[in-house]
Amino acid sequence: MRDYRQFYINGQWVDPLTPNDFEVINPATEDFCALISLGTADDVDLAVAAARQAFSSYGRSNRQERIELLESCVAIYKKRYEEVAVAIREEMGSPQTFAMEEQADCGLGHLEEALRVLRDFEFEEEVGNARVFKEPIGVCGLITPWNWPLNQIACKVAPALAVGCTMVLKPSEIAPLSAHIWSEIMDEAGVPAGVYNMVNGDGPGVGTALSQHPDVDMMSFTGSTRAGVLVAQNAAPTVKRVAQELGGKSANIILDDADLEQAVERGALHMFSNTGQSCNAPSRMLVPAAKLAKAEEIAARTAASVVVGDPADEKTTMGPVVSKAQFDKIQGLIDAGIAEGAKLVAGGPGLPEGIDKGYFVRPTVFSGATNDMRIAREEIFGPVLTMIPYDTEEEAIAIANDTVYGLAGYVQSGDMDHARQVASRIRAGNVKINGASGGYAVPFGGYKQSGNGREWGAHGFTDFLEIKAVEGYEG
Numbered sequence: 038m039r040d041y042r043q044f045y046i047n048g049q050w051v052d053p054l055t056p057n058d059f060e061v062i063n064p065a066t067e068d069f070c071a072l073i074s075l076g077t078a079d080d081v082d083l084a085v086a087a088a089r090q091a092f093s094s095y096g097r098s099n100r101q102e103r104i105e106l107l108e109s110c111v112a113i114y115k116k117r118y119e120e121v122a123v124a125i126r127e128e129m130g131s132p133q134t135f136a137m138e139e140q141a142d143c144g145l146g147h148l149e150e151a152l153r154v155l156r157d158f159e160f161e162e163e164v165g166n167a168r169v170f171k172e173p174i175g176v177c178g179l180i181t182p183w184n185w186p187l188n189q190i191a192c193k194v195a196p197a198l199a200v201g202c203t204m205v206l207k208p209s210e211i212a213p214l215s216a217h218i219w220s221e222i223m224d225e226a227g228v229p230a231g232v233y234n235m236v237n238g239d240g241p242g243v244g245t246a247l248s249q250h251p252d253v254d255m256m257s258f259t260g261s262t263r264a265g266v267l268v269a270q271n272a273a274p275t276v277k278r279v280a281q282e283l284g285g286k287s288a289n290i291i292l293d294d295a296d297l298e299q300a301v302e303r304g305a306l307h308m309f310s311n312t313g314q315s316c317n318a319p320s321r322m323l324v325p326a327a328k329l330a331k332a333e334e335i336a337a338r339t340a341a342s343v344v345v346g347d348p349a350d351e352k353t354t355m356g357p358v359v360s361k362a363q364f365d366k367i368q369g370l371i372d373a374g375i376a377e378g379a380k381l382v383a384g385g386p387g388l389p390e391g392i393d394k395g396y397f398v399r400p401t402v403f404s405g406a407t408n409d410m411r412i413a414r415e416e417i418f419g420p421v422l423t424m425i426p427y428d429t430e431e432e433a434i435a436i437a438n439d440t441v442y443g444l445a446g447y448v449q450s451g452d453m454d455h456a457r458q459v460a461s462r463i464r465a466g467n468v469k470i471n472g473a474s475g476g477y478a479v480p481f482g483g484y485k486q487s488g489n490g491r492e493w494g495a496h497g498f499t500d501f502l503e504i505k506a507v508e509g510y511e512g
C-alpha cells in the first residue's frame with residue numbers, strides 16, 4: 038500500500054494542514070492500493086504563495102536555464118518511466134502493455150516536445166513601432182482528470198515550465214499515483230522550490246479554492262464539461278484566463294469509398310482502447326445504410342477479439358473502467374440504449390464472462406441507432422460503440438456536427454481528396470483521416486462545449502503566455 042498523503046509545496050514534501058485521508062481503489066481488484074490526503078483552501082493558500090514567490094525569479098529566467106531544466110526532467114523521467122506505467126496500471130486499471138507504450142509515453146513525449154519547441158520559440162516580434170513580447174502569464178492552477186492521468190499533467194506542466202510560469206497542480210483524486218511520482222521527478226530534476234507545487238484534493242475543495250484564488254493568474258482545466266463550467270464560473274470574479282479541455286462525442290464517418298473491413302475494425306478497436314475512457318474516442322460510427330449489416334458483423338468480430346482481464350497480464354488488451362461510479366453510469370447507458378431500441382450486436386449489460394470482481398465492462402456495440410438517442414448524445418466514457426446508419430454524405434456530415442461537443446472527428450475513405458474535403462466540414466478541433474496520428478507536436482483541443490484551449494506542441498505554449506506590446510522601438 039502506497040502512503041502518498043503528503044503534498045509537494047515549495048520544494049518540500051509536507052503534511053496537509055488538516056488530515057483527511059482518502060483511499061485510492063485499484064479498479065481491477067476493488068482493493069485499496071494507496072492513501073492520499075484531500076487538501077483544503079489553506080493548503081492551496083500555501084502552495085499559491087510559494088508559486089507567487091517563485092515567479093519573481095523563475096518568471097525572469099532565460100531560455101537556456103529553462104532548456105537545461107527540461108533536459109533534466111526528461112532524463113529523470115526516463116529513469117522512472119516504468120514506475121509511472123505501474124502506477125497508472127494500479128490507479129486506473131490500464132493494461133501493462135498499454136500503460137508502458139501509450140500512457141507513460143505521454144509524459145516523456147510532452148516533455149521532449151516542449152523542449153524542442155522552446156529551443157527556437159519566438160518570444161518577441163516586431164509590429165509597427167512596437168516590440169511585442171510573449172511573457173509568462175504567472176501563477177497557473179492546473180486541474181487534471183483520471184483517464185489519461187499523466188498525459189494531462191505533462192501537457193500542462195511541460196509548456197508552463199518552458200515559458201517561465203509557476204504552478205499548482207491538483208491531479209484527479211481518483212487516479213493520483215502517477216501524479217505523485219511525477220512530483221518526485223520534478224523534485225529530483227531540480228525544479229526550483231515553489232515553481233512546481235502539487236496539492237491533492239477533490240473538486241469542491243481544492244479545485245474550487247484554486248479557481249477562485251485571487252493570486253492565481255490562469256486556470257488550465259481538463260475534465261468534464263460540467264466541472265469545466267464551474268471552474269470558469271469560480272474564476273470569473275478575478276478575471277483570470279481559463280483554458281478548458283472538456284468532453285466529446287466524436288463521429289467517425291466511414292465514407293462509401295472506404296475499405297470497410299479496415300475502417301470498421303480500426304474504429305472499433307480505437308473505441309475500446311483505454312476501455313473507452315478517452316475524451317476523443319470515436320464513439321459514434323456513421324456507416325452507409327447499405328453497408329450496415331456487413332459493418333455490424335465486422336464490429337462484433339472485433340469486439341470478440343478484445344482480451345478483457347487482469348491489467349498485469351501482458352495478453353490483456355482491455356482493463357476495467359476506473360471506478361464503481363463509472364461502471365454504474367456505463368451500465369445505465371447500456372440499459373438506456375436497449376430501452377431506446379438500438380440493436381445490440383456485441384456485449385451488453387453486466388460483467389464479462391468469467392470475471393466476478395473488478396469494474397470490468399463487456400466491449401459493447403450498438404447498431405441502428407439514431408442521433409437523438411442517449412447513447413448517441415451523451416459521453417459514455419466506456420467501451421460502448423454506437424453505430425448510426427446514413428443515406429447521403431450530407432446527412433453524415435450533419436449527424437457528425439449535430440452534437441454540443443466538438444473535440445475530434447474521424448474520416449475513413451479510399452480517396453484522400455475526398456476525405457480532406459469532408460474533414461474540412463467537421464466542426465471539431467482535431468480530425469484524423471484513415472487512422473493518422475501526428476504525435477506530440479499536433480495541437481489538441483475542442484470547438485463548442487469541448488473547450489476553448491489548445492494543448493500540445495507550440496500551440497500549447499499560447500495558453501500560458503501574456504502579450505505585451507512596448508511601443509517606441511522605431512529608429
Ligand SMILES: NC(=O)c1ccc[n+]([C@@H]2O[C@H](COP(=O)([O-])OP(=O)(O)OC[C@H]3O[C@@H](n4cnc5c(N)ncnc54)[C@H](O)[C@@H]3O)[C@@H](O)[C@H]2O)c1
Pocket residue numbers: 180181182183184185189207208209210238239240241243244245248259260261262263264265267268281282283284285315316317416418444482483487488
Ligand atoms: N479535452 C480533453 O483534452 C480531455 C482529456 C481528458 C479527459 N477529458 C474529459 O474529462 C472527463 C473525465 O474525467 P473526470 O471524470 O476526471 O472529470 P471531472 O470533471 O469529474 O474531474 C476532472 C478534474 O476536475 C476536478 N473537479 C471536479 N469538480 C470540480 C470543480 N467544481 N472545480 C474544480 N475542479 C473540479 C476533479 O477533482 C478532477 O481533478 C471526460 O468528460 C473527458 O472527456 C477531456
